[in-house]
Structures are given as structure tokens and as C-alpha cells.
Amino acid sequence: MQIKKAVIPVAGFGTRFLPITKALPKTMLPIVDKPAIHYLVEEAVNSGIAEIIIITGQDKKPLEDYFNRSKALENHLINTGKLDLLEMIKKISSMAEIHFVTQEEVLGLGHAIYCARRFMNKDEAFAVLLGDDVVVSIEPCISQLIKVFNNYQASIIGVQNVPNSEVSKYGIVSGHNVTDRLVKVGDLVEKPDEESAPSNLAILGRYIIHSEIFDILRALRPGAGGEIQLTDALKELNKTQEVYSYIFQGTRYDTGNKLGHLKATIDLALQDETIGHDFKNYLIKMTSHSR
Template identity: 40%
Template sequence: MSRKVTKAIFPVAGLGTRFLPATKSVPKEIMTLVDRPLIQYAIDEARAAGIEDFIFVTSRGKTALEDYFDLAPDLEAALEASGKKELLDILRTTNMDSGAIAYIRQHKPLGLGHAVYCAAKLIGNEPFAVILPDDVIAAEKPCLQQMVEAYEEIGGAMVAAMEVAPDKTSSYGILDVADTSGNVMSINKMVEKPAPGTAPSNLAVIGRYILTPHVMNNFKHITKGAGGELQLTDAIASELSQGRDVFGFRFDGQRFDCGSKAGFLQATVAFAMARDELRDDLQQYLTEMMSAKKAAE
């Protein structure tokens, strides 16, 4: 089996209820950090890692997501006619070639594992990546690119990992690893959303995965797990019980949980502060706001 990863699955079928009422008509993945939607950050990261085939697992009400990657000839013509070449170039980076994106419907919300399994026929016998757009990772070298480079050397299945506060472990898949000293860690066990006080560590699985086609086959044999859903963590953990390697990868970068309002706001500020044309005005505003708050206290 080749170790070249060219396919990625983007599970985007969720309803985004934590962002209602905005997500009543706008898919969460289209919500913007500064001026780019969440899904664009995920696509750019995948492209940087060498991904060529993009598989979106969607649901009813996600047509705006599909339209986002389509051509916009009227808008392009208007920008070209008005000489706005810089904006035109930015717009064209959102276009995807015909056939590069496949859309699959997840008809029932049966969990992340089920969403990934929906794409099994398009994966075939190749390794593949899974990217959760809710997890936005700011890094000098994109997170998935870091993982692909490691995967090409060692193979196996690989999950991105980071340390979380001990009281947050019940919200994540948690790793039991043999050695925590390096970036690549051999996994002994994976536990999905352990009960408080029972987690084997505080190393949490974050929304980047490189998986072998064996993982797809494991879905045929596992049962519903935490929350009554088909868990991706359980399918990956089955690799361990079958004697195949699973690694945790401690990535270099800062992760923002854009599935929560607080995380989304933090990411917005962080990405805005990284922009030369926005930094000074935003810094001044934040400083004035904090000074006014202190004065009021």
C-alpha cells in the first residue's frame, strides 16, 4: 500500500446548533475568521499537504458550502472590469477544478465515525486524511503537512494530539502513550470521552487524522460507542487490537476550537492580529477597551 496521501475527507454534516440563529441559513463551515470561511482554512491546509481529492460528507441545507467552491463568473467579470486584480486573485483561490470535490450525504446524524465511513467507496485501498474544519490550527508549517511528512517515514495510522487541561479530558478522545518525549508517540490505547477522573492521560486527539483503509473495514465490526454514535476513535483503536501501529503526533502550532463561540472569537482575534493591515487598529481598540474596563472597576 502506498504511503502517498492524496485524498481527504471533510465531515461537514453537522447542524452547528451552538451558533444558532446564524446557522439557520448559513452552514457553520462558511462562517468567517476575518475574511475567510472556516472551510477555506481547511482546504488550504489540505492543499499544502499535497491533497488532490477532496471528499465532503454533507447533509441537507449545505448547498451554500457547495456553491462556495464553484466559479462565480459574474463576480469575476465585475472585478476584472473595475481593475480589482488583487481581489480577483483572492477570489480565484477559492475555485476548485471540476472533479476535485466529491459530495456525499450523511442522511442520519450517527456520529463522526459514520460520517467518515460514508466515504469508504471513494477511498478504496488508499491511505487518506480526515480534517475537521472546526479545529483551526495556526502553524508555520500546516499541521497536516507535518503529519504527512511523518507518515511517509513510519506509516501506520496517525492522529494529531495536544495536551488539554485534566478537567477537559471528558470532551475528547484521549491517548495512552508509551513515551511522551517526542513529536511521534506510539499509542497503547485510545479512550473516547472518558468519564471524569478516568482518563489515561491529558493527551487529546485533535481533528487531523491520517488513516489506512483498514480503518474503514473496522467500521463493519464495531458497535455504537460514546453518545450512542459510531465513533471514529473506536475504529482507530481497533487497529491496535489487530496488531497494527497507531501513532499520536504532537504538532507544532496553536489550535483553536472554532466549534465553540469562545474559541471562534479567540481565533478571530488571533488571525486578525496576524494581519499587517489590521493589527494596529485592533490592538488600539483592545487596549482602549481593557483600559475602560479597568477604570470602571
């Protein structure tokens, strides 16, 4: 069983970024010179995935425009001799086969994943990359999970350790260690309080999931927040087949909030070959003036 499809849910309202998200989906906000969605699609493509299903809200046109070709812009770049930029934007529209599905009602992450069911075969597994989570790593995060999947042929949840004070923000997994990085899941809890959390292994926006999850999601009742929770569905899946969690390598940014988005922007700007050096000098100058 090979992983050739990915689901990227981005249907949230982005209220933490209002007022800009009144007109622009938050996943289209730029991190240096590319929107967050670009980093996610790029990660999937660099992991060998050829077909991507993006679950959107009602405002999907900016996303479609970004990944579609723009003949007017291409002609302008040709006429002005900017052929390097021409190749760059043409590459964006040919990254992968991308489908857009509208989530008519925002009923939770589990429901968003369920919206992709018509693209999946009965017995296959697929990747999930959450729209708020940008992961910077030497090996793409989803590629790391795919390698584990290839060994175990089981659903894999991407996790990292978080401070105990932050466990209430995440789905938390517990179980027994197979290796230093791999845990066979015993239990999953959605956003537990610090005192009752079974561990500090937090689910951080990357999954490989067997298509049996769709039958579970169809019958699942709303959980935390009155929404269909993917964590609850994975807990049910774990009753009938093995589920593992893998502590992936890389830096994960929660770009769904302002501070996380700024951290990602600063770190990636510092790594940018064209502006990194000058930006670093600017930051040094600014911080020295603030002392």
C-alpha cells in the same frame, strides 16, 4: 504510500451557533474574511493533498457555491478593475479537486468518515481534518502528520496535552513514548472522566488513517452518545496494525463553539497585514476603558 486525499466532515447542525446556523453551515461562519472551511482546505492543499472529500449535511449549497466559480462576480470585478480580488476568488475555485458527499443521517464522526469510502482505494491512507478544528502553525498540521506517516507507514493521530479537567471533552490516547512527540498507541478512550483518563493526550481533529478503517466502521456498533465513534474504530484498528499519536506544533482553535471562534477571529485579525495594527490599537483602547 503517499497521502493525496483528505476527508473533511462538516455535517453537524451547529446548534451552539443558532440561530445563524439555521440558514448557514457553521463551517461557513467567517474568521476575519474567510470561512472556517477555507482554512481547512488551505491546510490540506499546502500539505500536498490534491483531492478533498467534504462530508456535509443537507445544507451543502453554500459550501458548493463558495468553492465554485461565480461568473457574475468575476465579470463585475473585471468591469470595475478589481483584478487583485478577481485573482483571489478564482484561486479559491481551483485550490483542489473537491467532492461533496451528503451524510443523510448524523450518526457520528465514524459514520461521517465511512461516507467517504467510495473515493478510497483498498490499500491507501488518507488525511482527516475535522471541521471544528482550525490549527494555525508555521508548518501545516497535516503536513507534520504526513512526515511521521512517511517514516512509519502507520495511522497517525494528531494530539496535544490538555488540562486534566478537560479530558472528558475529547478522545484520549495512551501508550509508550517513541520520541518526545511520538507515542505508540496502547489504548484509546472516548471522553473519559477525569479520574479514569489514562493520560491527558487529547485527539484534536487531525488524522492520517489507513483505509482498512472502513471495514471496521461498517461492522462497528454505536458507542458513546449512541453514535459510531471514530475513536472506537481506531481502537479496533490498533489491534491489527500499529497506530501512533503525534503531538503536533501549532495553536488549535475549537471554532465549533462561540468562545473558540472568537479567539480564532481575534488572533488571526491581529496577524492580518491590512487591519492588524489598527485592531490592536482598538483592543488596547477598549481594555483600558474597561479597567
